[in-house]
Amino acid sequence: MLVDPGHNFSFVVDKKHRMQQREVKLSEGLHHFSIWAPERMIVDTNVFVVAGRTSDFVLQLPYSPEYVSYRTALGRYETRKRVARSLPSIATAGSLIWTGIAFGKYQKARDVLKVDEETYTIEVDPASIRTLKEETIPAHNQDLRKARVGLYSAIGATALTGAITYYLFKRSASWERPTMEDKQKVIFDGLVWSPGEKGGMLHVGLSIPLAR
């Protein structure tokens, strides 16, 4: 039997014998097969066996509608969760980088003013001191104020995006992951389906353990 998927399919022969092997020996005549694999549809088919001959049975089991729906819902869920977590994380990372750059600019502006202060201390030209106090230092103070506003904005953005990220991580953790109810498995495990002219019949199999 060459069945896709090849590793985990099961089948019921003549509505009685449940099997999982790749080769099966049958008596001559028409035999009924119900073939199933996880996530796949049950396929019912008849095989006519000729005495003394070995035949290949090739079949591709189609995916079950539940599995297709589950995969779609799972894909949607994962995309939604990924977006809800990655976007704010990227924004937070960007804000952190921005904060780092803004902090660097702020430190640089501070260093420039420190140099101005040192220059004032050692300067021996009154005209240069006047220029330093009336033009250079006020301009550098203005640069520092701009750098500070940039730094505050970056810290604010980082705090905001961090809070949003934290909230969305917490919230998305409670989102329910889609689960698949494999109705085909229920049918295949618990029941044996007999197709008929008016839709067929389900044969219920019941096992009662009597060991104790």
Place this chain on the structure above:
Amino acid sequence: MSMNKVTFVLAMVAVHMTGCAKHELDTATLTTNPFDKDYDGAAVFALIDASTEIEQVNSIPVRVLTVRVRVHTEYFGRPTTYIVASSTAGDIPSNNIPDGVLTLRVLNVEPGDLECTELRLKNDGALGAGNTICATAE
């Protein structure tokens, strides 16, 4: 992250932001350089002593008040050449002020005359700090 941690981080950010305001440089507080006209530190020029003598100038006896003034170069931010602008003797370059001692001479004084000279530091044509030195002729 617990609420306590979040509060701690926010508090640290607030402290940091408060500290940022202190990093600007207030030019009004920059008054320690003697070459700055806004200098308000200790006097750069200090009277050492004054003496009055009769000297012959062109064979004419003249009463001269000699005033020695200390230039406190240790207040400078670094060793440098400088000029002292005097209201009575004009500009005096530092190479004429040995060991930071400036000698001023006022001719034709009368005993009891109070002679005052305004002295200011000068460099590259611009004036810095200074103070007035007064001495009385004998």
